[in-house]
Amino acid sequence: MTIWNRHFECMEREEMRVCQGERLRDMVERIYYNVPFYREKLQQHGLTPEDVQTIDDLKKLPFTTKEDLRDNYPFGMFAVPQSEVVRVHASSGTTGKPTVVGYTRRDLSMWSEVVARCLIGAGAEKHDIVQIAYGYGLFTGGLGLHYGAEKIGAVTIPISGGNTKKQIQLMKDFGSSVLCCTPSYALYLAESIEESPYSLNELNLRVGVFGAEPWTEEMRKQIEAKLKLRAIDIYGLSEVIGPGVSCECEVQSGMHIHEDHFIPEIIDPETLEPLPPGEVGELVFTTVTKEALPLLRYRTKDLTRLHYETCKCGRTLVRMEKCKGRSDDMMIIRGVNVFPSQIESVLLEMSETSPHYLLIVDRANNLDTLQLQVEVEDAFFQDKISQLQLLRNKIQMNIESTLGLSVDVKLVEPKTIERSEGKAKRVIDNRKF
Numbered sequence: 420m421t422i423w424n425r426h427f428e429c430m431e432r433e434e435m436r437v438c439q440g441e442r443l444r445d446m447v448e449r450i451y452y453n454v455p456f457y458r459e460k461l462q463q464h465g466l467t468p469e470d471v472q473t474i475d476d477l478k479k480l481p482f483t484t485k486e487d488l489r490d491n492y493p494f495g496m497f498a499v500p501q502s503e504v505v506r507v508h509a510s511s512g513t514t515g516k517p518t519v520v521g522y523t524r525r526d527l528s529m530w531s532e533v534v535a536r537c538l539i540g541a542g543a544e545k546h547d548i549v550q551i552a553y554g555y556g557l558f559t560g561g562l563g564l565h566y567g568a569e570k571i572g573a574v575t576i577p578i579s580g581g582n583t584k585k586q587i588q589l590m591k592d593f594g595s596s597v598l599c600c601t602p603s604y605a606l607y608l609a610e611s612i613e614e615s616p617y618s619l620n621e622l623n624l625r626v627g628v629f630g631a632e633p634w635t636e637e638m639r640k641q642i643e644a645k646l647k648l649r650a651i652d653i654y655g656l657s658e659v660i661g662p663g664v665s666c667e668c669e670v671q672s673g674m675h676i677h678e679d680h681f682i683p684e685i686i687d688p689e690t691l692e693p694l695p696p697g698e699v700g701e702l703v704f705t706t707v708t709k710e711a712l713p714l715l716r717y718r719t720k721d722l723t724r725l726h727y728e729t730c731k732c733g734r735t736l737v738r739m740e741k742c743k744g745r746s747d748d749m750m751i752i753r754g755v756n757v758f759p760s761q762i763e764s765v766l767l768e769m770s771e772t773s774p775h776y777l778l779i780v781d782r783a784n785n786l787d788t789l790q791l792q793v794e795v796e797d798a799f800f801q802d803k804i805s806q807l808q809l810l811r812n813k814i815q816m817n818i819e820s821t822l823g824l825s826v827d828v829k830l831v832e833p834k835t836i837e838r839s840e841g842k843a844k845r846v847i848d849n850r851k852f
């Protein structure tokens with residue numbers, strides 16, 4: 420297995436901690452003197468840059484949130500003069516203004532470096548033809564993967580998201596061997612290939628680099644079977660850099676975090692106390708090398724756990740498990756915490772259902788209701804009604820036994836649920852709080 424940057428990707432733990440400590444010290448000094456927001460916050464905690472000497476001092480420092488970025492919209496948290504910023508991206512905010520992120524030339528070069536590590540780790544190489552079907556534009560997916568793919572010397576196809584027929588045609592004509600897109604779009608592409616004049620055997624796909632939204636192991640199996648490729652999970656968020664914060668290697672056993680640049684912690688989202696390795700909690704990142712928008716203990720709201728053992732691939736970089744969802748994506752239905760991914764797992768374990776589903780949350784007579792719409796094979800609709808009824812009951816029972824929650828299941832015909840070209844929308848919450 421090839422490793423792009425053996426020095427950092429296989430560094431001994433103690434050496435990594437020393438490196439992180441030095442970089443953290445430098446970063447805290449930069450934000451203290453260049454970003455009024457951070458200076459005030461550190462002062463409020465009675466801290467000065469001298470209080471940060473080693474990586475162990477990280478836990479003393481205050482957290483940063485998406486709201487802080489929004490309050491300082493658009494450029495208020497940048498740590499360099501505007502003349503040094505060469506790019507901005509923005510992620511759609513859940514409410515109101517978008518979150519704006521900036522990059523210096525060195526930030527862009529660091530970003531390409533980490534994405535190059537991801538692609539090589541995923542099994543891509545110089546001779547590959549990389550089709551980038553993440554959106555280009557303010558979203559970081561397209562351009563993020565783009566520069567990493569060019570960096571490893573691959574032929575890079577900046578097709579962006581959507582335009583499914585053309586995706587498939589170019590995939591065949593150009594012989595694309597690596598596909599980068601969201602996992603939900605990968606499934607949609609698979610389905611569209613089945614209906615296209617081309618067969619999978621005419622395609623040359625080998626590796627998929629899928630991320631930007633949560634997906635399950637079961638979904639991975641389906642995508643790998645349908646597209647005949649190895650499906651690799653890539654993680655990132657605009658605030659931290661974009662795609663490439665972490666990525667699986669060919670072993671597919673957790674995503675290696677590029678912790679020489681992004682120091683991870685897991686905290687209890689309620690008490691904000693750091694949790695020991697192996698426990699599930701909220702992922703927090705400190706970016707120690709980023710120049711334009713350094714982030715101190717940024718709360719991602721993503722829930723996962725970290726593993727520090729050396730991977731079979733030889734990398735020592737800490738691995739994060741697939742995200743279990745976000746602490747704020749979690750629905751509370753009649754007091755029960757529900758993640759869409761839990762329902763997805765139940766559906767994908769059953770052979771009769773498809774991974775295309777939609778959850779509709781509402782409230783009737785002060786009681787939360789959850790409806791699950793899921794597509795089932797056409798054959799079921801040709802069968803007797805009783806078959807449908809049996810299947811409906813089965814799904815209901817499986818979900819109830821997993822979640823302890825009753826759900827109204829509505830079976831719908833194939834292709835009725837809107838397909839996504841980007842991030843899938845799995846939940847519609849009509850409750851008014």
Ligand code: DLL
Nearest residue numbers: 510560630631632633653654655656657661662742
């Ligand atoms: O989604 C960056 C990205 C682009 C990652 C392409 C991977 C591939 P944002 O739009 O800022 O950035 O959204 C970040 O998406 O906090 C997670 O909740 C979610 N997310 C990203 N990757 C994964 C993943 C991009 N592999 C938010 N698994 C993050 C689960 C993911 N969730």
